[in-house]
Amino acid sequence: MNPVLLWFHKLGSPPYFYRFAGRLIPWLYAITIIGMVIGLYGGLVMAPADYQQGDSFRIIYIHVPCAWMSLFVYAFMAANGFVALVWHIKLSETLAMTSAPIGAMFTFVTLVTGSLWGEPTWGTWWTWDARLTSELVLLFLYFGVIGLYHAIEDTRQASRAAAFLALVGAVNLPIVHYSVVWWHTLHQGTTVSLMGPSKIDPRMLWPLLTMALATHTYFFASLLARARVSLLQLESGKEWVRSQLGSGNPAEVSHV
Amino acid sequence: MKYGTTGAACAALLKRDLLLVWRRRGDALNPLLFAIIVVSLFPFALGPERTVLERIAAGTIFVAELLAMLLSLDTLFRSDLEDGSLEQLVVSPHPLSLLLACKIFIHWMTTALPLIVIAPLLAELLHLPDRVLPVLLVALLLSTPLLSLIGAVCVALTIGMRRSGMLLTLLVLPLIVPVLIFGAGACNAAQSGFAFHAPLLWLGAWLVLALVLAPLAAAAALKISLS
Numbered sequence: 350m351n352p353v354l355l356w357f358h359k360l361g362s363p364p365y366f367y368r369f370a371g372r373l374i375p376w377l378y379a380i381t382i383i384g385m386v387i388g389l390y391g392g393l394v395m396a397p398a399d400y401q402q403g404d405s406f407r408i409i410y411i412h413v414p415c416a417w418m419s420l421f422v423y424a425f426m427a428a429n430g431f432v433a434l435v436w437h438i439k440l441s442e443t444l445a446m447t448s449a450p451i452g453a454m455f456t457f458v459t460l461v462t463g464s465l466w467g468e469p470t471w472g473t474w475w476t477w478d479a480r481l482t483s484e485l486v487l488l489f490l491y492f493g494v495i496g497l498y499h500a501i502e503d504t505r506q507a508s509r510a511a512a513f514l515a516l517v518g519a520v521n522l523p524i525v526h527y528s529v530v531w532w533h534t535l536h537q538g539t540t541v542s543l544m545g546p547s548k549i550d551p552r553m554l555w556p557l558l559t560m561a562l563a564t565h566t567y568f569f570a571s572l573l574a575r576a577r578v579s580l581l582q583l584e585s586g587k588e589w590v591r592s593q594l595g596s597g598n599p600a601e602v603s604h605v
Numbered sequence: 606m607k608y609g610t611t612g613a614a615c616a617a618l619l620k621r622d623l624l625l626v627w628r629r630r631g632d633a634l635n636p637l638l639f640a641i642i643v644v645s646l647f648p649f650a651l652g653p654e655r656t657v658l659e660r661i662a663a664g665t666i667f668v669a670e671l672l673a674m675l676l677s678l679d680t681l682f683r684s685d686l687e688d689g690s691l692e693q694l695v696v697s698p699h700p701l702s703l704l705l706a707c708k709i710f711i712h713w714m715t716t717a718l719p720l721i722v723i724a725p726l727l728a729e730l731l732h733l734p735d736r737v738l739p740v741l742l743v744a745l746l747l748s749t750p751l752l753s754l755i756g757a758v759c760v761a762l763t764i765g766m767r768r769s770g771m772l773l774t775l776l777v778l779p780l781i782v783p784v785l786i787f788g789a790g791a792c793n794a795a796q797s798g799f800a801f802h803a804p805l806l807w808l809g810a811w812l813v814l815a816l817v818l819a820p821l822a823a824a825a826a827l828k829i830s831l832s
């Protein structure tokens with residue numbers, strides 16, 4: 350078997366993943382902190398003020414990376430849910446379910462920072478604009494997945510049911526988005542794009558991209574840390590957990 | 606062992622479900638009463654001025670009927686789960702998605718259809734202009750099956766939980782936002798004298814998509830829940 354594929358198969362095994370994630374987490378957190386310090390300094394101090402919005406535009410260094418992450422995490426959750434349902438991989442179930450609260454948090458931060466920015470700029474905390482509304486629906490979808498996961502007793506069945514709901518939501522999300530765009534639009538269009546030139550000053554752009562990188566590494570660090578705990582709970586009766594925690598008493602593990 | 610044809614199984618299921626509803630026909634009235642009461646609360650809250658009520662009529666009727674259906678969704682599989690016939694459907698040799706589609710159809714016919722029948726009454730209560738009424742009825746005819754289909758997937762996921770009512774609401778409502786936007790949007794466009802065909806066509810397109818996909822999704826969800 351080719352070495353990359355072999356490594357990927359090994360990664361699906363909880364003990365291997367547990368050790369691998371444990372080694373990776375400090376690095377991810379380090380990159381997150383360095384990236385956030387550089388990105389925030391670049392964004393809040395070095396970048397020039399906007400010619401129209403003045404300094405209030407600087408909230409994009411939190412708002413926009415979080416908004417990107419809210420969608421990225423949902424895609425990540427749905428993709429893992431798909432893998433979990435099709436190939437019954439335990440690790441994917443765990444990853445899908447542990448990413449849901451982080452995604453909900455990113456969505457919430459996006460809504461809060463957006464409304465903080467909207468008050469001085471648009472003169473209102475909330476407006477029923479298309480992007481705001483679809484972000485709100487996204488938050489409800491996250492809540493639905495989290496709620497369903499916690500409502501079912503059996504962890505594995507709960508994660509499969511919630512992963513299925515995440516997939517249904519993923520099918521529905523574009524429809525929701527375009528229906529609310531059709532319904533009402535006020536939010537500005539896309540400024541930064543992957544394809545073609547961005548309509549933003551490069552001095553403003555680089556801190557934004559640094560922050561985007563830092564939020565990604567934060568997500569993965571937080572995800573891996575949560576996944577490690579969930580795996581310990583899920584596998585609490587198994588031998589590797591006992592040897593990992595160095596205690597012979599599995600009852601303690603269930604309270605981690 | 607010989608099995609009947611799939612068609613015979615569907616026919617038997619349709620007959621059985623209809624009979625069950627008929628035997629407990631008093632319960633079937635509850636969603637209607639709920640919708641009427643919700644609609645009649647709005648004039649109390651907003652005041653009886655004709656102009657105010659006219660403007661909110663279509664949207665209010667839409668929301669009231671969707672909520673009434675949402676509350677009745679819970680009964681879709683409940684009694685079948687309790688008496689074990691749901692498991693029999695799952696292990697039967699016929700395609701589960703088709704059998705569930707039959708159940709969803711009966712559920713729609715016994716809850717949504719009466720709601721659509723009383724929609725003109727609700728419209729009169731809120732002084733909806735007469736020319737908007739046909740649009741409202743068509744929009745309801747297209748959007749209530751969508752709600753039944755999408756709701757069935759969510760019910761299948763929450764089945765077996767003791768108190769699933771609130772959770773079901775949390776799962777279903779975000780998914781049916783587009784239905785509400787297009788359905789009520791068509792009525793509002795008609796009321797303002799604009800073209801209202803586009804949102805209705807969108808609803809129709811979405812209904813066709815859901816008719817194919819939702820029974821399959823409900824079957825998959827049910828298998829997860831009963832595993």
